[in-house]
Amino acid sequence: MQYDLKHLTDFEEKVIGPIQSDEALLIYSLVQVIRPEVILEFGFAKGHSSRNFLAAMSKNCKLYSFDIKKESEDIAKTIIKDNRFKFILKGQEDFIPSDIDNNLIDITFFDASHNTDLNIITFRKIKDYIKKNGVILVHDTGSWNNNYNEKVRNTEGYYVNGYPFPKGYFLNKDEYIHQQGERKFVNFLRENYPEFHQIHFHSTNTFRHGLTMLQKSEKLEI
Numbered sequence: 001m002q003y004d005l006k007h008l009t010d011f012e013e014k015v016i017g018p019i020q021s022d023e024a025l026l027i028y029s030l031v032q033v034i035r036p037e038v039i040l041e042f043g044f045a046k047g048h049s050s051r052n053f054l055a056a057m058s059k060n061c062k063l064y065s066f067d068i069k070k071e072s073e074d075i076a077k078t079i080i081k082d083n084r085f086k087f088i089l090k091g092q093e094d095f096i097p098s099d100i101d102n103n104l105i106d107i108t109f110f111d112a113s114h115n116t117d118l119n120i121i122t123f124r125k126i127k128d129y130i131k132k133n134g135v136i137l138v139h140d141t142g143s144w145n146n147n148y149n150e151k152v153r154n155t156e157g158y159y160v161n162g163y164p165f166p167k168g169y170f171l172n173k174d175e176y177i178h179q180q181g182e183r184k185f186v187n188f189l190r191e192n193y194p195e196f197h198q199i200h201f202h203s204t205n206t207f208r209h210g211l212t213m214l215q216k217s218e219k220l221e222i
């Protein structure tokens with residue numbers, strides 16, 4: 001078996017916005033293991049996570065990717081020539097089943113608004129279309145350690161290339177919460193939909209955005 005990982009040469013670990021290269025590798029492996037037929041992505045941006053999904057997907061799998069930016073649509077048209085892919089120019093919260101051709105979903109990737117309320121609205125709209133073993137991935141649920149671009153923080157905030165990162169706060173001296181909205185969202189799911197079990201792929205041993213994986217888990221029939 002040959003694995004197509006060429007695209008990862010364009011990916012980075014010290015990057016803000018797209019998934020990190022190690023996270024991409026994890027997601028790539030997940031796709032290989034699950035062999036999904038339908039992937040739904042919220043947050044295309046410049047297409048890093050889409051390209052990663054496409055590289056891992058089988059030829060029969062479909063990827064539907066939402067973004068609100070016209071620029072993302074233009075990028076999608078330019079860089080992705082693949083009939084397994086559909087770009088949808090609209091907000092995640094406006095999802096309707098016909099956007100994904102009324103298909104059921106194997107993997108849903110949340111990496112768009114970073115807003116708890118919009119994620120909850122979106123989740124409620126998609127949840128009945130998730131397959132029995134469907135997986136949800138939520139990006140940016142982790143915390144940043146003290147180690148991005150070497151000199152990045154002071155007591156007022158987390159600095160990226162000299163500029164304070166606007167939304168976050170320090171949980172403790174080693175953990176900077178960069179997307180509180182995503183963390184609140186997974187906590188909401190934990191409290192309200194406990195049947196979706198969660199694993200956080202978080203680390204403060206390296207600079208890591210953090211990925212939470214959820215799957216509706218039932219006692220195995222034997």
Ligand SMILES: C[S@@+](CC[C@H](N)C(=O)[O-])C[C@H]1O[C@@H](n2cnc3c(N)ncnc32)[C@H](O)[C@@H]1O
Nearest residue numbers: 018019043045048049067068091092111112113
């Ligand atoms: C962090 S970027 C996505 C990165 C991408 N998943 C990757 O790994 O390359 C977030 C994207 O979500 C988009 N976005 C923001 N609010 C949105 C919403 N309500 N619905 C859909 N997309 C949204 C932004 O325009 C931006 O391109």
